[in-house]
Amino acid sequence: MVPPRVTAEPPIGRAPAEGTDVGAGAMAPPEWVRTLDRAAAASLDVRPILAEGRDPFAKIMAVVTEIAPGAALVLDAPFDPSPLRRLLAGKGFAEHAECPAPGHWRVYFRKPQEGPPPEAPAASGGARIWCEAEVAHIDVRGLDAPEPMLAILRLLERPDCGASVIVHHEREPLFLYSELAERGWRHEVVAGELGEVRLLLTRAA
Numbered sequence: 001m002v003p004p005r006v007t008a009e010p011p012i013g014r015a016p017a018e019g020t021d022v023g024a025g026a027m028a029p030p031e032w033v034r035t036l037d038r039a040a041a042a043s044l045d046v047r048p049i050l051a052e053g054r055d056p057f058a059k060i061m062a063v064v065t066e067i068a069p070g071a072a073l074v075l076d077a078p079f080d081p082s083p084l085r086r087l088l089a090g091k092g093f094a095e096h097a098e099c100p101a102p103g104h105w106r107v108y109f110r111k112p113q114e115g116p117p118p119e120a121p122a123a124s125g126g127a128r129i130w131c132e133a134e135v136a137h138i139d140v141r142g143l144d145a146p147e148p149m150l151a152i153l154r155l156l157e158r159p160d161c162g163a164s165v166i167v168h169h170e171r172e173p174l175f176l177y178s179e180l181a182e183r184g185w186r187h188e189v190v191a192g193e194l195g196e197v198r199l200l201l202t203r204a205a
Contacts, residue, residue, distance in 0.1 A: 033096050033108050038074065042067055045076040047104075055175050057146050060084065064109070073109045080105050087150055127151035136161060139168040141196070149176045156183060156201070167199040168192065 044063050046056040060075070067073055075081070085095050085107065092112035099105050126147060128139040138155050140148035148169060153176075155161055167173075172189065180187055184204045192198030 029096050029098065029108075030094070032072075032094060032110055036072055036074075036108065041072040041074050043074045043076075047076060047078050050078060055145070057084075057149070058175060058178065064088065064111075067111045069111055070113045071111055073111075075107045075109065077105045077107065078103050081107060083144075083146055083150060127155075129155065132166075134162065135164050135166060137166045137168065141168060141170045146175075149173060149179065152176060152201075153179060153183075156180075156185060163203040165201040166190075167201060169197040169199065170195070172197050173199075 042063055044056075044060060046060065049056040049059065063073060075084075080097055080099075085097065088109055089095055094110040094112075095107060097105060097107045126143050130137050136155065138152060140151050143151065152165075152167055152173075155165065177187060180201065186202050186204055188200045188202075190198050190200045
């Protein structure tokens with residue numbers, strides 16, 4: 001189901017501008033990609049999902065969760081999913097992207113053999129974060145999808161995040177709710193400014 005007021009931007013990255021030579025400056029694949037057994041690797045083509053106007057992020061993360069340590073995922077997309085690449089690289093994944101044809105990107109991800117290294121405190125990813133009355137606020141308005149959801153989840157994973165967070169959004173983030181529930185957070189839409197969707201997130205007891 002497509003949420004109302006969904007933006008036109010691709011949900012796992014931004015398509016290159018028309019006329020851009022996406023193959024220029026492509027890097028040679030690393031050894032682990034050249035020797036990859038494609039038959040043993042997980043594969044996911046999100047082009048049909050995006051063509052239907054749906055956000056493939058939840059599907060991608062479900063597949064990523066099932067991958068064994070040291071195994072690989074081959075992802076096909078109509079553009080370079082750079083936000084997803086940054087997200088998984090931050091979790092310790094090796095990654096490599098190539099553009100075999102116009103409008104077709106193939107990205108290889110390899111899960112670390114052991115758990116991901118401890119992450120440094122994550123940057124806000126362009127979101128504005130501040131604290132009022134000991135409650136964290138995060139403003140994700142104006143960010144391209146999926147950065148609003150990623151920025152919110154990064155904040156919730158920080159050890160200094162309190163039990164309540166106020167989110168300032170420009171639309172109701174329907175795809176975020178299942179991610180919150182999995183992490184033990186509740187959500188409630190509260191009064192905000194004109195044209196704003198404001199959420200109160202509380203950590204479940």
